[in-house]
Amino acid sequence: MCPEPAVRGPARARLEIDLDAVAHNWRLLAARARPAACAAVVKADAYGLGLAPVARTLRQAGCRTFFVARLEEGARLRAHLPDAEILVLDGVGRGEEAELEAHRLVPVLNQPGELALWRRYAAARGRRLPAALHLDTGMTRLGFTPAEFAAVEEEDLAGLEPVLVMSHLACADEPDHPLNAAQRARFAAASRRFAGRVRRSLAASSGIFLGPDYRFELVRPGVALYGVNPVPGRPNPVRPVVRLVAPVLRVFTLDAPATVGYGATFEALAGARIATVPVGYADGLPRAASGRGRARIAGIEVPFAGRVSMDLLGLDVSALPEGTVAPGCEVEIVYGPEGVDRLAAAAGTIGYEILTRLGRRFVRHYRGGAA
């Protein structure tokens, strides 16, 4: 099982990131999407997994088009990917035009004012600049309304080179939700005038699995690249990417009943064994998983004991034979084919939120890929 009790090693948890799995997942989604092309969404530091190693791995796997949310993310990404197409979902704000151009970033224009701004800038520079157009079809978040979109005349695009028309699905992870078909129909109708000359894109990770009608010319998965199940309730088609492991810091063998952690919410019986590991909510382990999450030691699942602290977590390891859990023993906090999703469910959240918060304080260990 676990090494002999000894002086423990460094009290560090580590986040293992399997870049070969990221590449595998991209190839799988790209194959699924064909003949549509497959981009990759690497916003928020590649969902917390590290922009540079993830993006380089995806580029090597054959991905040529990348989406980020913020201008700063695009500028960082350009330094690592000199020859990729990079689109910025935030679009363009006043004063950002020159930086977008300098890094050859394509703004995803989200409203008529942005279109006017980008066009004026292109005219002032005397250059044709690429632009993507975002159409809102039911998310009510960003993008031209259908009426605003219909009002865009060819001359409003003069001086720009439209490279993509896109929209975003609100309920793609619920295949039976009627909004999916409604959004698809609105998108198809509104974007028809661009068909054949500008790529169209509607589907993110889950949308790819709604069928060929949803894929148009480009799909743009994010979370499924990183191992989160894009088809909740069905077997996960993608490979897990992250594993979170931590060493046991110390073990209590109780000779009398005791409570564990803040608020004394967990009552352990005499004879119970409680192990403490250096993972807390400041590392991105949600406090809401207190009393609900599970970890694994030597292949055996053990429950979280008491509240998640800022830096520490208690585990009830009573199910393991006495003497088998000792300081230095390795504990898995995120593990297995649906590890991120399982922790998310325990915390009442989604895999996206778990992933984007996990990268905070852990040492990252990359395997494979283009690290």
Ligand SMILES: *Cc1c(COP(=O)(O)O)cnc(C)c1O
């Ligand atoms: C985040 C995002 C994506 C990627 O979504 P996933 O569900 O992670 O695949 C695609 N398009 C837009 C507009 C996004 O904001």
